[in-house]
Amino acid sequence: MRRVVIIGGGISGLSTAYHLAKAGVASTLVERRPRLGGVIQTDTVEGCVIEAGPDSFLSAKPAALDLIRELGMGEEVIGSNDHLRVTYLRKGGRLLPLPDGLMLMVPTRILPMVSTRLLGWPTKIRMGLECFRRPRDTVSQDRSVADFIRDHYGQEAVDYLAEPLLAGVYGGDPEQLSVTSVLALFVDLERKYGSLSRGVLHQRRSAAKSAKARPLFQTLRGGLGSLIEKLARAASSHMTVVTDEAASVERQGGRFLIRLGGEPVEADAVVLACQAYEAGELLRSLDGTLAEQLGTVPYNSSVTVSLGYKRDSFDGHLHGFGFLVPRKERRRLVACTFVGTKFPYRVPDDKVMLRCFLGSAGESALGDSDQTVVSDVRAELRDILGIAAEPAFARVSRWPRSMAQYTVGHKRRVEAIEARVKAIPGLYLAGNAYTGIGVPDCARMGKQAAEKIVSNEPAALAGR
């Protein structure tokens, strides 16, 4: 029997363990935290479902939903309340709605773009003229998201659309993020149509013929933590969890030796389902070059703050899913979700809950006390929404160096890592540093690693 060791008990590692278990392969999962799930953590306080990390997944990426259905949790899937979907953006001290018809930062409807107060006339005219761009047949080099969007729509679209929208997902900087890795679809559309707006419209028309209308985001009624519990239970017949910190992965007599705080373990296959910089440190003595390459994937930290209020004492006005704060207008708050509006079943009728996200601004909040973070966030909410009410509860969650940043050149970096990993038979990588940052991507990479182990193929970083 081959022995498989998985390092990291987030969704990537658990997905690997589950798919191995399904194929009858036993694994040992090493997780240093006392609980499984990594950044996925759900708590329930006074009837409110609090997501400390991710709160949902994109419906367009099927891997999470496939896994959920396989686990028999299909009935628990809920969609976002898209009939109430309006997202606001802060500009010049006011909250302005994002215009209808945007696909991320690409406009597809004329009237809402003409009437929005979010963008000035030079940007609106530029957006109109963008529709006449010719296809680019030259294979372009990777560029930053900011360069790409600036080229199509100008700087204001970077500052008031691309930056805040991507900060909410990557907690990152569009001047650094790679357009090839982060907005691959738009790069394809540019090549094919020239104009992103025309490309999106074409694509929508053909998708509308085949696709069923689904909400943009989906999640589980009781929170994503219930997926972790179910996954762990489903894998448990073939999975042994060791709560310990892996210190190194070495080669010994044709097998791997994994040194832990406690007894070392041997393995025929190892899946590093932890952050890339952690994987690099673990592999330093095995392959110094690979360790260096893994260490070059940058990460950002983030902090989430959930504030629960009694409805009868709440003094703010909530409309839509929440708001984003562009960096130009930002102090600490990057985004705020009105949880009860965005998702049903998450907040009882007598409560109101706001979930605030401090993206790259989270770095500075990591070292602050909960009290300081909460009081800063409340001061901003008072400024932005006029909320002075005392919250009934507040929960702060810190996620240091947890969000991989797909910076310019990311694809090449991953290809180089993959080539190096292939040269070490039995070694596999999964996690948000490689071919997708979201929960569905990580579930997919975990599954791919398991499939490769079962079929004894090298390396596990197959495409999207």
Ligand SMILES: Cc1cc2nc3c(=O)[nH]c(=O)nc-3n(C[C@H](O)[C@H](O)[C@H](O)COP(=O)(O)OP(=O)(O)OC[C@H]3O[C@@H](n4cnc5c(N)ncnc54)[C@H](O)[C@@H]3O)c2cc1C
């Ligand atoms: C605040 C936040 C909000 C997000 N929101 C969304 C969202 O709404 N939708 C979405 O799709 N995605 C979202 N994401 C992204 C997504 O949640 C993550 O990319 C994904 O969950 C990462 O899973 P993972 O298993 O790869 O890594 P992690 O969850 O980080 O798990 C890695 C695990 O490895 C363990 N580990 C590391 N080193 C060692 C070691 N040496 N020994 C033992 N254990 C080790 C860690 O303790 C950790 O538990 C969000 C992320 C964050 C942080």
